[in-house]
Amino acid sequence: MESFRRTFRSRRDYSAINPVLKYFLFFENFLIWLAGLAMTAIGAYVLYMKKKVVKDAFDFFLDPSTLMCTGGAIVVFITFFGCMGALRENTCFLKTYNYVLSFIFLGELVLVILIFVFYYVPESRHQLGIFPQDSLRNAINKYGVVDDDDMVSLIDNIQKTLQCCGLADSEEGYKDWNNNPYYNCTKHNQSPEACSVPASCCKVKPGEEINVLCGRKVMQASENVSII
Incomplete structure (x- = not known):
């Protein structure tokens, strides 16, 4: 035992x-x-x-x-x-x-x-076909409309990092912001942001501070504007 x-x-x-x-x-x-x-x-x-x-x-x-x-x-x-x-x-x-x-x-x-x-x-x-274009377009439409500061910061960081404005890979990509209720350039839009783009679209030289009003009325401007 x-x-x-x-x-x-x-x-x-x-x-x-x-x-x-x-x-x-x-x-x-x-x-x-x-x-x-x-x-x-x-x-x-x-x-x-x-x-x-x-x-x-x-x-x-x-x-x-x-x-x-x-x-x-x-x-x-x-x-x-x-x-x-x-x-x-x-x-x-x-x-x-x-x-x-x-x-x-x-x-x-x-x-x-x-x-x-x-x-x-x-x-x-676009060649890979996995770019989240629909999600980013939805983000542009909700930018500033939905009370979500995290979303706003994320979209701004994406545009600054990728040096883009909107979704279209062209000189007129900034016109994608025309789909946003606050930024669209229509006669019925009475928002102060009408015909504008966010400041994150603007080109900033090294050491230069960004002007938060640099994107105002760029979609109705007749001359070239300083946007990405």
Whole structure:
């Protein structure tokens, strides 16, 4: 009986994984799990404070708070497998953890390549057929109409980064802003922004401060204007 107890105890205490590696992996994933939980809570709190209503995919992907909340939830889900797999030495959990991380890594690699191609090879945007033209057109239509500062900042940053104005890859691309209720150049539009484009469309020389009024009335100007 005593020999059986010693044998049972030795088998129970036996571990094929180095304890240092085991608990290092556990605590590492536990800390990341806490960070993901915090991201989810902060994102949800911001959505609650903004009273954000996600109506379509456009509202979802172009709002930092929804992305933070979703990203945090994904991190919590993934690190759960890492924590429990390391702590309980569960090979099924560890394999799932490894496969999910590998899939995410490949996805990030593809995303980086696409961003690089989109930024440095402008003609590829339409050739690849995956440029989110409809989403950006929807963004232009909602710019300033919907009370969402995050959307406004995102569109401004896109135009500044890609050095574009509107969607059309031409000198008259700025006329795409004619579809916006505030910026359209029609007789019925009484908005102060009528026939204008956002300041993010304007060309700015290095070291020069942008003039927020530089895009005023450019769609009705008869001479060349300084826009991107």
